[in-house]
Amino acid sequence: xxxxxxxxxxxxxxxxxxxxxxxxxxxxxxxxxxxxxxxxxxxxxxxxxxxxxxxxxxxxxxxxxxxxx
Amino acid sequence: xxxxxxxxxxxxxxxxxxxxxxxxxxxxxxxxxxxxxxxxxxxxxxxxxxxxxxxxxxxxxxxxxxxxxxxxxxxxxxxxxxxxxxxxxxxxxxxxxxxxxxxxxxxxxxxxxxxxxxxxxxxxxxxxxxxxxxxxxxxxxxxxxxxxxxxxxxxxxxxxxxxxxxxxxxxxxxxxxxxxxxxxxxxxxxxxxxxxxxxxxxxxxxxxxxxxxxxxxxxxxxxxxxxxxxxxxxxxxxxxxxxxxxxxxxxxxxxxxxxxxxxxxxxxxxxxxxxxxxxxxxxxxxxxxxxxxxxxxxxxxxxxxxxxxxxxxxxxxxxxxxxxxxxxxxxxxxxxxxxxxxxxxxxxxxxxxxxxxxxxxxxxxxxxxxxxxxxxxxxxxxxxxxxxxxxxxxxxxxxxxxxxxxxxxxxxxxxxxxxxxxxxxxxxxxxxxxxxxxxxxxxxxxxxxxxxxxxxxxxxxxxxxxxxxxxxxxxxxxxxxxxxxxxxxxxxxxxxxxxxxxxxxxxxxxxxxxxxxxxxxxxxxxxxxxxxxxxxxxxxxxxxxxxxxxxxxxxxxxxxxxxxxxxxxxxxxxxxxxxxxxxxxxxxxxxxxxxxxxxxxxxxxxxxxxxxxxxxxxxxxxxxxxxxxxxxxxxxxxxxxxxxxxxxxxxxxxxxxxxxxxxxxxxxxxxxxxxxxxxxxxxxxxxxxxxxxxxxxxxxxxxxxxxxxxxxxxxx
Numbered sequence: 001x002x003x004x005x006x007x008x009x010x011x012x013x014x015x016x017x018x019x020x021x022x023x024x025x026x027x028x029x030x031x032x033x034x035x036x037x038x039x040x041x042x043x044x045x046x047x048x049x050x051x052x053x054x055x056x057x058x059x060x061x062x063x064x065x066x067x068x069x
Numbered sequence: 070x071x072x073x074x075x076x077x078x079x080x081x082x083x084x085x086x087x088x089x090x091x092x093x094x095x096x097x098x099x100x101x102x103x104x105x106x107x108x109x110x111x112x113x114x115x116x117x118x119x120x121x122x123x124x125x126x127x128x129x130x131x132x133x134x135x136x137x138x139x140x141x142x143x144x145x146x147x148x149x150x151x152x153x154x155x156x157x158x159x160x161x162x163x164x165x166x167x168x169x170x171x172x173x174x175x176x177x178x179x180x181x182x183x184x185x186x187x188x189x190x191x192x193x194x195x196x197x198x199x200x201x202x203x204x205x206x207x208x209x210x211x212x213x214x215x216x217x218x219x220x221x222x223x224x225x226x227x228x229x230x231x232x233x234x235x236x237x238x239x240x241x242x243x244x245x246x247x248x249x250x251x252x253x254x255x256x257x258x259x260x261x262x263x264x265x266x267x268x269x270x271x272x273x274x275x276x277x278x279x280x281x282x283x284x285x286x287x288x289x290x291x292x293x294x295x296x297x298x299x300x301x302x303x304x305x306x307x308x309x310x311x312x313x314x315x316x317x318x319x320x321x322x323x324x325x326x327x328x329x330x331x332x333x334x335x336x337x338x339x340x341x342x343x344x345x346x347x348x349x350x351x352x353x354x355x356x357x358x359x360x361x362x363x364x365x366x367x368x369x370x371x372x373x374x375x376x377x378x379x380x381x382x383x384x385x386x387x388x389x390x391x392x393x394x395x396x397x398x399x400x401x402x403x404x405x406x407x408x409x410x411x412x413x414x415x416x417x418x419x420x421x422x423x424x425x426x427x428x429x430x431x432x433x434x435x436x437x438x439x440x441x442x443x444x445x446x447x448x449x450x451x452x453x454x455x456x457x458x459x460x461x462x463x464x465x466x467x468x469x470x471x472x473x474x475x476x477x478x479x480x481x482x483x484x485x486x487x488x489x490x491x492x493x494x495x496x497x498x499x500x501x502x503x504x505x506x507x508x509x510x511x512x513x514x515x516x517x518x519x520x521x522x523x524x525x526x527x528x529x530x531x532x533x534x535x536x537x538x539x540x541x542x543x544x545x546x547x548x549x550x551x552x553x554x555x556x557x558x559x560x561x562x563x564x565x566x567x568x569x570x571x572x573x574x575x576x577x578x579x580x581x582x583x584x585x586x587x588x589x590x591x592x593x594x595x596x597x598x599x600x601x602x603x604x605x606x607x608x609x610x611x612x613x614x615x616x617x618x619x620x621x622x623x624x625x626x627x628x629x630x631x632x633x634x635x636x637x638x639x640x641x642x643x644x645x646x647x648x649x650x651x652x653x654x655x656x657x658x659x660x661x662x663x664x665x666x667x668x669x670x671x672x673x674x675x676x677x678x679x680x681x682x683x684x685x686x687x688x689x690x691x692x693x694x695x696x697x698x699x700x701x702x703x704x705x706x707x708x709x710x711x712x713x714x715x716x717x718x719x720x721x722x723x724x725x726x727x728x729x730x731x732x733x734x735x736x737x738x739x740x741x742x743x744x745x746x747x748x749x750x751x752x753x754x755x756x757x758x759x760x761x762x763x764x765x766x767x768x769x770x771x772x773x774x775x776x777x778x779x780x781x782x783x784x785x
Contacts, residue, residue, distance in 0.1 A: 003265035004336065006245075007272055011320050014241055018234070018316055030225055031309055037224050038301035038308075041292065044151060044538075 073221070075156050077536040079437050081163045082147040086430060086437070088171055089139040090520060093426070096131030097513045103128050104509045107658065108502040110686070110696045118182045120696045122617025126193045127181045132418065133191065133281065135174045140426040141285040142170070142209070145232055147433060148292040149216055152226045154540040158215025162208050169205040173198060185255050188614035188650045189270045191277050192246050196257040199247040206243070210236050221543045227308040231288030234316045238280040246273035252717035253710065256611075260721060263645025264331055267653055271326035279319040282417065283385075286425055287312075287354050290382065293429050294361050297374045303360035311353030318346050325396035328405065329627040330653060331642040337398070344396035351389035358382040373448035377428035380456055384420020388413060403478075406623055406657040408498070409470030412463040419459045419512055427451065427519060434523050440530025447522050455515040461508030469501035478631040486634050491660040496692050596643035599774040601723045602767070604711050604737040609767030611714070612760050613652065616698070623654035624663040624771065637664035637671055637772065644775060647723050659695060664772035676744055677751035679765045701761035706741075708734050708758075740766060 025031060106112040106121045113120045150157055157163055177194050180186075186193040194202070213236060217229065246269055249257035261269050295302050302308060324332060324340030359382055362369055369375040391413050395404045404410060435442045442448060476494040479487035488494050602610060613619075626632050628639040640663050645651055664670045674682070681688060684702060686695040712730040719725050725733075738757065744765055745757035755762070 003261055003269055007269065010241060010245060014238060014320065015317060017237060018313075021233070022313055025225070025230075028223075033224070034306040034309065035301075037226050038295065038305040040222075040224075041152060041226060041295060042299060042301065 071542055072539045073542050074537065074539045075154075077150045077538060078157060078160060078163070079147075079533050079536060081157070081160070081167060082143055082433070083437050083532060084167050085139050085143040085146055086433060088167070089136060089143055089426060090430070090523060092131060092135035092139055092174065093516055094513075094520060096128060096136045097509070097516055099124060099128040099131055101506065101509050101513055104502070104506040106696070108499050108506075108694055110694050113696045115697070115699075117184075117698075117700045120616065120698075122620050123182055123184060123186075125620045126186060126190075126617060127178055129191060130177055130181065130193065131174070133277070134177070137282060137286075137418075137422050137426070138170065140422070140429065141235070141281075141289070142166070143433070144285070144289040144292065144429060145213065148228055148289075149213070149232065152222070152229060152292070153216060153220035154222050154538070155216060155219050158212050158219060162212040162215075166205060166209045166212060169201070169208065173201050173205065176201075180255070184615040186614060186617060187247075187249065187257065187259065188617075188619060188652060189246070189259065189266075189273075190619075190655060191274050192243075192270065195255050196247070196249050196251050197255065199243070199249070202243060203240075206236070206240055210240065221540045223543055226291075227302075227305065227312060228288040228291040230309075230312050231284045231291065234312070235280050235285040235288070238276060238284075238316070238320070242273045242276050242280065246270060250717045250720055252713040256710075258649040258714075258717050258721060261649070261651075262721070263648045263651050264642045266649065266651040267327055267330065267645075268324065268332060268336070270651070272320075272323035275323035275326060276320055278417070279322075282422055283319075283351075284316065286385075286422060287315075289425060289429060290354070290358050290378070293425075293432060294358055294375075294378050294382075297372070297378065297428065297432050298362055298365045298368060300361055300365055303357050303363065307353055307357050311350040311357070315347075315350035315354070318343055318350060322347060322396070325401070326655065327653075328396070328398050328401040329629075330625050331640050331645075333642075341396050341398065344393045348390060348393050352386060355382055355386035355389070358385075373445060373452045374428045374432045376449070376452045377424045377431070377455075380452070380459075381421050381424030381428065384416050384424065384459070388417040388421060391416070402627075402629065403474040404470060405627075406655070407470035407474045408466040408501070408656075409474070410656065412466030412470060415466070416459065416463055419455070419462060423512070424455065427455070427515075430519065430523065434526050435530070437532060438527050438530030439533045440526060443522050443525035443529060447518055451515045451518040451522070454511050454518070458508045458511035458515060461511060462505055463508075465501035465504040465508070469498045469505075472501075473498060477635070478629070480631070486631065489635070491635075492690055492692060495658070495694060499694075595646070596641065596775055598777045599644055599646060601647045601718070601725055602770065603740055604715065604733040605706075605740045605763050605766045606770045607714060607718070607767075608706050608711065608737065608760075609763035609765070610652075612701070612764045613767055614650070618662075619652045619654040621654075621656065621658035621695075623657050623661045625653040626661055626663045632661070635671060636661045637667055638775070640772075641775065644772070647718075649718070649721055649723075662768065662771055666769040666771045666773045667776050668773075669776070670772070675751070676747050676765050676769065677753055679768055680748055680753055680755070680761060683761055683764065698761075701764060702755060702759050704760045705758050706737070706760055706763050708737070711737060 102112065102119075103121060103125045106124065110121075113124075117123075146157060146163065176198055180195060180198065181193060185195045187195055213232065217225065217233075247259075248261075249259045251257040259266055291302060291308060321343040322340055324336045325344045326340075328337050328341070330337075359379065362375065362379065365375070369379055394400055395410070395413060404413075431442060431448050473494045476488045476497065481487050624640070626636045626639045633639055660672065665672060665674075667673055678689065680702075682690070682695075683698045685697050685699075686693040687697075711733045715725055715730040715733050719729075741757040741762045744762050745755055748755055
């Protein structure tokens with residue numbers, strides 16, 4: 001049943017890809033806000049609320065920091 | 070903040086939506102045909118191309134990859150730009166994706182009907198199409214990840230996470246399961262054999278259900294249900310939690326398709342365990358979907374879109390509870406190989422995938438054409454007829470499945486099988502099959518109502534080809550590597566790019582290098598009396614695969630007294646080590662054939678019986694539902710293919726002697742002449758070079774190896 005090892009290796013590799021994606025998502029702050037995204041999709045107009053500007057500003061400052069470091 | 074102007078391209082969404090509808094009609098029509106063929110064998114119209122063994126894969130492939138596939142792409146191409154406030158990455162790639170996928174579908178239908186099949190369920194397409202699917206999937210991936218990278222919203226909405234998981238996993242599954250060695254322009258052998266092939270196949274098969282029929286549709290649900298109800302999803306937190314748990318658990322559930330087979334017990338237990346665990350994340354999705362409608366039930370009463378979503382999500386909840394229950398060994402002992410499985414699958418397919426797709430289309434089409442739905446009344450009628458159709462479809466199959474399983478297992482007080490003739494358990498089901506076909510035709514009628522409604526809606530409006538929108542820029546980092554940072558830092562900053570690179574690395578590195586070398590020396594328990602197939606048997610086996618016999622006949626005797634009494638000794642892993650591909654099957658519309666050739670066995674039939682039975686099954690078994698195969702006695706064995714086949718088998722580690730390919734046809738003709746002579750003795754005049762001779766040779770070989778007197782088992 002050597003193919004089991006192949007499947008396990010591939011399974012673990014796929015799982016690690018997802019794990020990396022998960023860690024990135026958490027660090028990126030993707031899940032910090034667990035309410036607004038669900039509401040935001042209901043509005044298809046251009047996004048320009050104050051809240052969103054603040055989000056973007058935060059993103060900006062984070063990215064600046066990451067470039068420096 | 071600077072506002073940027075950009076556009077949503079509705080043409081590509083419209084194209085995929087129309088393709089969904091067209092292939093939906095085709096797939097369901099073929100579905101109705103196979104539903105009729107299963108109890109009216111004449112429904113193949115005496116054509117080899119339209120026998121059940123070939124039409125059933127056309128049905129499954131059409132509804133899964135054409136109907137559901139295009140529905141997924143419709144949802145992705147509509148929702149992703151809107152969720153990410155950007156255009157799709159490339160219009161050209163979108164077009165290549167669209168036309169490439171449709172061409173593959175057409176080619177799939179033609180090749181399957183022509184008999185080119187790899188003999189593995191839901192992965193029947195042959196190697197050139199496997200390559201084409203990979204290319205188009207990569208193009209889809211570039212387009213999808215490109216869009217994510219150029220997004221103007223930092224947050225990646227949960228629906229997109231489901232799309233990402235779909236893309237990554239389907240790519241891996243498809244490639245791993247399709248590694249095969251071509252021996253001609255259109256035909257190949259899978260590198261895995263027997264029980265290993267079975268494990269890979271059902272690892273693929275189950276995850277195809279998970280990552281083609283489930284995750285993308287959860288993504289679809291998370292976009293279109295809130296949109297249609299104009300309410301945020303019940304719990305965004307729950308959606309995140311159940312997404313991550315679902316994708317981490319799903320991949321190990323595959324072995325539950327092989328319970329009681331000769332797969333090692335620990336793997337069976339693993340499959341069951343993960344299947345039970347799946348209830349939690351699956352129901353997380355169902356609950357989240359249904360509770361989104363809390364306080365909006367007044368809308369559900371009126372709006373056909375929401376009605377369809379409610380039934381679809383409920384069907385998802387039922388199927389994902391039933392599935393884990395069926396993966397319990399005690400339940401599986403009854404449900405496996407029967408129509409129960411078919412009923413279960415169709416709750417998911419007709420309910421979850423079908424209803425969600427219909428709901429999406431009824432919501433989407435009026436928006437694409439900037440108008441109102443032509444007839445809400447007709448859509449409501451479609452809802453009711455489809456819901457009834459699901460009940461008429463599934464309930465008879467549940468009754469039929471359990472009835473047949475119990476008949477198989479019934480013993481008389483004296484200890485004999487109560488229904489020793491398999492056919493008795495089949496004719497019992499004919500009324501159920503008829504009711505199922507009725508349910509199926511109701512569903513098709515509903516689909517035609519949708520077609521009419523969509524055409525009328527499109528005609529009364531006009532397509533909004535592009536929607537112009539604007540959104541503030543998400544401050545973007547330079548796309549190229551800056552001098553001051555390391556390569557890895559660059560990769561880390563672009564996680565999605567990293568994801569792509571990582572996936573490609575897995576595919577190329579792992580798959581093409583490690584796997585084939587791993588499998589040559591397989592450590593399945595070796596049974597010394599199990600020998601490779603003779604050239605004639607090999608040709609016969611390929612005819613067995615080509616005609617799709619595995620769609621109705623299993624080759625796996627489970628270790629139950631009811632099965633060993635009926636078919637003979639239960640199957641051992643070591644018996645299948647030269648089977649490229651494995652042919653265990655998953656449904657017993659006809660009896661198991663694993664010990665068909667054992668002369669002392671309970672189901673042995675002489676050559677002449679098989680000959681007559683292939684030509685006219687009803688003559689040998691009154692009431693049989695097997696189609697006639699008269700062309701087998703007319704077509705010649707393809708002798709030119711013998712040498713390439715033997716060479717391919719040798720490359721896969723099958724121990725034929727050196728240079729055997731040159732001698733193979735002599736051996737083949739000799740063995741064929743023996744069988745032809747035996748048939749002549751029984752009064753049947755036939756040439757020895759006909760396909761039917763090869764198929765008889767294969768059938769008479771089945772299960773015989775371990776019955777040889779000099780059996781010595783060596784366990785390694």
